[in-house]
Amino acid sequence: MKVMIDTNVIIDVYQRRDGYEKCVQILKLSESKKIKGFLTASTITDIYFILGKYIKGDEQLKALVKSLLTTVTLEDVFAKDVHAAFDLPMSDFEDALFAQCAKRISADYIVTGNVNDFANSPVKAMKPDEFLLKFFS
Numbered sequence: 001m002k003v004m005i006d007t008n009v010i011i012d013v014y015q016r017r018d019g020y021e022k023c024v025q026i027l028k029l030s031e032s033k034k035i036k037g038f039l040t041a042s043t044i045t046d047i048y049f050i051l052g053k054y055i056k057g058d059e060q061l062k063a064l065v066k067s068l069l070t071t072v073t074l075e076d077v078f079a080k081d082v083h084a085a086f087d088l089p090m091s092d093f094e095d096a097l098f099a100q101c102a103k104r105i106s107a108d109y110i111v112t113g114n115v116n117d118f119a120n121s122p123v124k125a126m127k128p129d130e131f132l133l134k135f136f137s
Contacts, residue, residue: 001135003035004102005072006112007046009128010039014051014064019113022128026111029136030072037072040101042094044074075101089120099123 005026012023030037039047048065055061081100090096095114099121102110110118110125118125126134 001035001109002038002105002107003030003131004038004040004075004098004105004107004110004123005030006098006110006114006125007043007050008113009111010043010047010068011050012113015054019129022132023113025132025136026128027068027071031070034136038075038102038105038107039068039072040075040077040098042077042097044069075105077101078104088122090118092117095121 003026009023009026011017012020013027026035027037029035044065047068048061051064052061055064077097081097081104084104085093085096085100088096088099090099095117099110099118102121102123107123109131110121110123111128111131112118112125113127115125115127
């Protein structure tokens with residue numbers, strides 16, 4: 001099963017935000033190859049930037065992100081994705097681009113803490129706990 005993992009899921013893990021345990025489980029499923037977890041190249045830049053505000057030391061930050069990349073598959077963002085994202089009925093362009101990439105790789109689901117942002121996504125979005133309950137309980 002192909003699963004696009006939204007930025008907020010990753011940030012929840014590393015910032016240990018409320019409900020992060022479920023997000024950790026998503027990453028463990030990807031690491032163990034029970035799902036094929038994907039991030040986009042643009043998501044990685046966001047993750048690196050956001051975590052850089054909290055993690056002191058460039059080497060530690062780089063090591064953390066490199067470790068993440070051993071757990072998930074990194075998917076490119078192409079010019080055709082950018083153009084197609086404009087045609088999606090979604091108000092947030094970044095989410096539309098993410099959803100378009102999910103559609104292009106034929107992802108089965110998007111796992112996100114913000115399912116409302118993906119209400120009009122061509123790929124169904126689920127919260128981490130909903131995803132785990134439906135497929136791994």
